Amino acid sequence: MAIKLKINGEERDVSAPPSTPLLWVLRDELDMTGTKFGCGVASCGACTIHVDGVPTRSCQLTLEGAQASEITTIEGASGKVAKAVQDAWRELDVVQCGYCQSGQIMSAIGLLSETSKPTDEDIDDAMYGNACRCATYVRIRSAIHHAAKTLEG
Amino acid sequence: MTYQTSRRGFLTAAAASATILAVGYRPDGVLAATGEAASLNPFVKISGDGTVTAVLKHFEMGQGTTTGLTTLIAEELDADWSAIEFEFAPADNKRYKNLAFGSQGTGGSTAIANSFGQYRSAAAAARAVIVQAAAAEWGVKPDAISIEDGVLKSGNRSAGFGDFITAAAKLDAPAEPTLKAPEDFRLIGKATLPRKDSAAKTDGSAKFGLDMRVPGMARAVILRSPKFGGTLKSFDIGRAKKVSGFIDAKEMPGKSGVAIFGETTWAALSARGEINAEWDFSKAETRGTDDMLADAIKSLDAPSWQAGKEKDAGVSAKAIKGAAKTVEAEFHFPLLAHAPMEPSNCIIEKTAGGVTVHDGCQFPALAQPTVAAILGLKPEQVTVNTVYAGGSFGRRANPTADYQAEAAMAFALLGGERAVQLVWSREDDIKGGYYRPMAVHKARIGVDEDGNITGWDHRIASNSIMKGTPFESFLVHDGVDHSSVEGAADTPYAIPAMTVGLSDITTPMRTLWWRSVGHTHSAYAMESLVDMAAEAAGKDPLEMRLELLKDAGADGKRLSAVLKLAAEKAGWGGTLSQGRGRGIALHKSFDSYVAEVVEVSVDDGDVRIEKVTCAVDCGIAINPDVIKAQIEGGLGYGLGAIMRNHVTMTDGVVDQSNFPDYEPLRITDMPAVEVHIVESAEAPTGIGEPGTPPIGPALANAIYAATGERITRLPMSENGISFA
Ligand code: FES
Ligand code: FES
Numbered sequence: 001m002a003i004k005l006k007i008n009g010e011e012r013d014v015s016a017p018p019s020t021p022l023l024w025v026l027r028d029e030l031d032m033t034g035t036k037f038g039c040g041v042a043s044c045g046a047c048t049i050h051v052d053g054v055p056t057r058s059c060q061l062t063l064e065g066a067q068a069s070e071i072t073t074i075e076g077a078s079g080k081v082a083k084a085v086q087d088a089w090r091e092l093d094v095v096q097c098g099y100c101q102s103g104q105i106m107s108a109i110g111l112l113s114e115t116s117k118p119t120d121e122d123i124d125d126a127m128y129g130n131a132c133r134c135a136t137y138v139r140i141r142s143a144i145h146h147a148a149k150t151l152e153g
Numbered sequence: 154m155t156y157q158t159s160r161r162g163f164l165t166a167a168a169a170s171a172t173i174l175a176v177g178y179r180p181d182g183v184l185a186a187t188g189e190a191a192s193l194n195p196f197v198k199i200s201g202d203g204t205v206t207a208v209l210k211h212f213e214m215g216q217g218t219t220t221g222l223t224t225l226i227a228e229e230l231d232a233d234w235s236a237i238e239f240e241f242a243p244a245d246n247k248r249y250k251n252l253a254f255g256s257q258g259t260g261g262s263t264a265i266a267n268s269f270g271q272y273r274s275a276a277a278a279a280r281a282v283i284v285q286a287a288a289a290e291w292g293v294k295p296d297a298i299s300i301e302d303g304v305l306k307s308g309n310r311s312a313g314f315g316d317f318i319t320a321a322a323k324l325d326a327p328a329e330p331t332l333k334a335p336e337d338f339r340l341i342g343k344a345t346l347p348r349k350d351s352a353a354k355t356d357g358s359a360k361f362g363l364d365m366r367v368p369g370m371a372r373a374v375i376l377r378s379p380k381f382g383g384t385l386k387s388f389d390i391g392r393a394k395k396v397s398g399f400i401d402a403k404e405m406p407g408k409s410g411v412a413i414f415g416e417t418t419w420a421a422l423s424a425r426g427e428i429n430a431e432w433d434f435s436k437a438e439t440r441g442t443d444d445m446l447a448d449a450i451k452s453l454d455a456p457s458w459q460a461g462k463e464k465d466a467g468v469s470a471k472a473i474k475g476a477a478k479t480v481e482a483e484f485h486f487p488l489l490a491h492a493p494m495e496p497s498n499c500i501i502e503k504t505a506g507g508v509t510v511h512d513g514c515q516f517p518a519l520a521q522p523t524v525a526a527i528l529g530l531k532p533e534q535v536t537v538n539t540v541y542a543g544g545s546f547g548r549r550a551n552p553t554a555d556y557q558a559e560a561a562m563a564f565a566l567l568g569g570e571r572a573v574q575l576v577w578s579r580e581d582d583i584k585g586g587y588y589r590p591m592a593v594h595k596a597r598i599g600v601d602e603d604g605n606i607t608g609w610d611h612r613i614a615s616n617s618i619m620k621g622t623p624f625e626s627f628l629v630h631d632g633v634d635h636s637s638v639e640g641a642a643d644t645p646y647a648i649p650a651m652t653v654g655l656s657d658i659t660t661p662m663r664t665l666w667w668r669s670v671g672h673t674h675s676a677y678a679m680e681s682l683v684d685m686a687a688e689a690a691g692k693d694p695l696e697m698r699l700e701l702l703k704d705a706g707a708d709g710k711r712l713s714a715v716l717k718l719a720a721e722k723a724g725w726g727g728t729l730s731q732g733r734g735r736g737i738a739l740h741k742s743f744d745s746y747v748a749e750v751v752e753v754s755v756d757d758g759d760v761r762i763e764k765v766t767c768a769v770d771c772g773i774a775i776n777p778d779v780i781k782a783q784i785e786g787g788l789g790y791g792l793g794a795i796m797r798n799h800v801t802m803t804d805g806v807v808d809q810s811n812f813p814d815y816e817p818l819r820i821t822d823m824p825a826v827e828v829h830i831v832e833s834a835e836a837p838t839g840i841g842e843p844g845t846p847p848i849g850p851a852l853a854n855a856i857y858a859a860t861g862e863r864i865t866r867l868p869m870s871e872n873g874i875s876f877a
Contacts, residue, residue, distance in 0.1 A: 024417060024418055027418070028417040028419065033357075033364035034357020036495070038494055039579040040811075041811050041813065043813050044817070046494060090347065090355055093351055094351075096215030096216070097545075098215065098361075099543025128821055130820070133493055133494045134789075135788075135790050136785070138825070141823075
């Protein structure tokens with residue numbers, strides 16, 4: 001039996017076992033590959049998406065558990081905050097290999113949507129779970145401050 | 154790119170759009186221009202609409218090749234930076250070989266160094282034939298034509314590259330095109346040149362190996378022996394059959410494991426969890442890492458080989474005997490996993506006449522023949538489609554092409570028709586071997602009454618990376634694997650009476666180069682020891698190093714320059730508040746020179762790494778911002794490992810399994826970083842790795858300055874050091 005999901009504003013039908021992690025539903029059932037697999041155990045943040053606007057590790061959410069919610073992935077990131085974050089990432093050339101960056105950006109959008117002028121401690125709290133093996137952290141921090149400034153207008 | 158074009162210009166461009174100008178090298182190394190890209194495997198292509206495409210022989214793992222090599226092309230061609238495109242080269246071991254090692258592959262921080270002349274020459278040749286074609290068309294002399302951002306101008310005429318490619322493709326490329334003088338560079342050395350891969354990597358559209366999809370593809374995961382060198386006795390599919398999407402499970406060739414196939418990655422992973430296997434451990438590594446370490450330490454009583462310039466082991470002992478002071482230390486370095494963010498994976502797809510490998514492929518020269526041999530194909534029947542790699546740090550460049558080989562075996566096991574994507578989980582990655590070698594360094598140094606070093610007896614035990622690989626013949630000499638001793642045996646310091654002994658640690662477990670290879674441990678030992686010797690000599694660490702570099706030739710000059718620059722920028726010698734300490738370290742690797750000063754604060758026993766000030770000399774700085782990023786990333790990568798990473802084994806089984814027990818560096822750990830680049834007219838050298846070696850000893854020296862505690866056993870977290 002198909003389960004209905006609402007992803008990036010669109011209804012999608014998925015026939016997969018209800019216990020399948022949403023990460024693998026996105027990647028393998030829907031071929032939405034912007035959301036990445038890094039650990040599968042909630043410890044790297046590469047799989048971060050928004051569930052009703054809240055940054056969430058999609059490797060820990062099941063298909064069944066996601067059906068009542070609005071899901072946003074990197075492919076659907078839009079609006080003022082998302083644009084400010086993506087622009088800041090590009091302006092500061094944050095990325096290296098780039099594999100963690102969908103997750104970093106989704107977490108950063110979540111942070112700036114809640115806290116328009118984050119302190120370094122706010123950034124530490126919000127971004128702690130997003131690992132970057134290329135260690136682009138100096139620029140991630142600067143880009144979040146930069147985006148906050150842009151949003152201030 | 155927009156420019157005014159006449160009606161005639163438009164028609165010419167449209168007519169020409171069916172063709173292409175391709176410039177590259179023939180197999181004999183001679184530059185050639187042609188209208189047919191496929192026959193040449195070019196370095197630069199220009200299409201009828203004027204689009205310039207740089208063809209990259211090096212893959213992108215984050216180090217910035219897509220920006221760096223493209224810069225070299227755009228510079229000499231005077232192309233428009235915002236419009237130039239790039240693509241990854243196919244497998245072609247002749248034309249696309251890395252000039253540093255003679256086969257196609259990326260590594261050893263060589264991408265820019267070996268391409269600097271080659272890529273610029275190809276672009277300069279393309280520019281020359283275009284200018285010649287335009288001169289003929291316009292009836293002017295070539296030197297009356299200028300090019301800026303891809304627009305040719307002469308008098309009041311102007312046109313794009315596309316207008317001339319048909320004519321240009323018929324011309325002979327100059328054998329030795331004139332290259333720009335450095336003072337004429339407009340892109341090379343520019344402080345900020347936006348990375349070419351930023352946009353795709355910030356909107357989810359960049360495709361890594363794991364993101365590739367081909368029609369009908371199945372997924373495969375492998376159940377491997379829990380002990381290195383174990384073989385499969387038998388297995389039982391058990392309840393895997395009940396897993397939705399499970400396809401099949403088959404024994405891998407050589408009894409190396411079980412391949413489990415699923416319609417989705419989750420199906421394959423879930424099914425693997427249900428399979429029970431029996432293993433034969435009679436040839437496996439069954440020691441724990443503690444036993445391996447004890448064996449290694451014992452082997453240093455009588456090292457197997459002498460690796461330094463001085464071959465007589467007695468020379469150092471004699472020079473140390475009777476010295477006013479002696480410094481003694483033993484350093485332990487654990488096994489380390491690379492843990493790139495994207496776990497190993499690749500796709501094998503059946504295509505017309507053979508197969509295509511979709512892979513963030515670091516070494517096509519190894520992957521292509523390996524896959525071909527397994528599938529009974531000729532190498533040229535294996536097409537390599539190189540895509541973005543989610544990090545590597547050495548893991549993807551494996552002499553055994555391990556994961557590509559596994560993928561080929563799995564593809565064959567499933568029948569050789571259906572495409573297979575092989576996927577490693579993070580557990581597979583952390584437990585999977587190919588680690589940074591374990592190493593022990595043991596040293597005795599004599600210091601005389603005037604504070605001069607009299608002799609230095611250095612001994613190293615390490616796993617050999619190169620022995621038993623195709624690289625053995627040129628990297629192992631007289632028993633010495635250079636990668637075990639680099640950075641120590643060839644130290645640029647002018648140290649009198651130095652000997653460097655080496656013993657191998659042998660085990661069925663394979664080890665592999667890890668960002669900066671032997672320098673990962675040699676720099677830590679050497680630069681800690683120099684500080685210890687300085688203390689015994691009553692000298693400042695900076696002063697001690699400058700003295701040891703005085704008679705060290707050209708290296709000594711460049712090392713002294715970065716050392717002084719980093720020290721000055723970090724305020725070396727200035728007073729620090731209570732609980733703070735500074736440490737300095739210096740290292741040459743991959744022909745580049747890096748000095749780093751770390752400042753720590755210690756509060757209630759917790760160490761906080763406040764700031765790192767770096768100075769780097771890597772020759773001509775092609776993309777200064779990419780260089781800064783590589784130093785930031787390189788030292789960050791080293792820091793996480795030095796602080797708390799190790800792979801340990803109990804009875805041959807790896808104790809760690811995923812990020813919770815192989816905790817990566819987090820944003821909260823990352824210090825502020827300041828990078829200063831030395832201006833240079835020397836040829837460009839490596840930058841992906843040289844930022845890593847100095848960070849560990851600079852941190853250790855800073856902790857010593859702040860606390861008086863000298864850390865010689867890594868990781869630091871295992872020595873009672875806690876980090877804030
Ligand atoms: S894959 Fe979900 S947190 Fe790592
Ligand atoms: S950019 Fe490579 S892991 Fe973050």
